[in-house]
Amino acid sequence: MxxxxxxxxxxxxxxxxxxxxxxxxxxxxxxxxFKQDFITESTSPQGTYTIHAYRSDSGATISYAVLGELIFNKEERKSKKIYWQYREEDAEIEWIDDDTVRINDVTLELPEQSYDYRKGIN
Incomplete structure (x- = not known):
């Protein structure tokens, strides 16, 4: 029992x-x-990566956030979350080279680095 x-x-x-x-x-x-409104996408110069940017609106009392997702074009890998910034509505994506990208004044070395407004660059 x-x-x-x-x-x-x-x-x-x-x-x-x-x-x-x-x-x-x-x-x-x-x-x-969180991925509610697709904003834009941008592909690296050699086509290795594509970044999809989304705007998240969690409600009337929460500000917008911008999310960035890294897509691997030449490898069979799962997409990766690389960017999350609170209190932004747009995503300005600029490729410096095939492995370096600047999203809204945050520069990331891909695929290792990511940015989360709560933690900074990882």
């Missing part, structure tokens, strides 16, 4: 932990809910 009760309690705890884990992922890491 004790084993059955412990098994039920363990199952309930795992279920609750899974729900909380998914909620944290959805709230902080799932970009699909």
């Amino acid at each position: 004790l084993k059955r009760v412990l098994l039920v309690l363990l199952t309930i705890c795992l279920l609750i932990a899974g729900i909380i884990g998914y909620g944290v992922y959805w709230l902080f890491f799932d970009w699909s809910r």
Whole structure:
């Protein structure tokens, strides 16, 4: 009987932990809910990368944010989040060379670096 009760309690705890884990992922890491309005795209000079820029509007009390997503054109890799700036509405993308890009005055070395307004350049 004790084993059955412990098994039920363990199952309930795992279920609750899974729900909380998914909620944290959805709230902080799932970009699909932030990518609302496509702004522009830009391809690197040699066609290695493409950057898609999106504007996020989270509601009346939150300012706009600009999100940048790096697409790998010559490799089979998953796209990467490289830019997130709060209180911006537009994305000005300028390629310095095939591996260096400037997005709204933030210069990134691709594919290693990314920018998040909360952390700076990583």
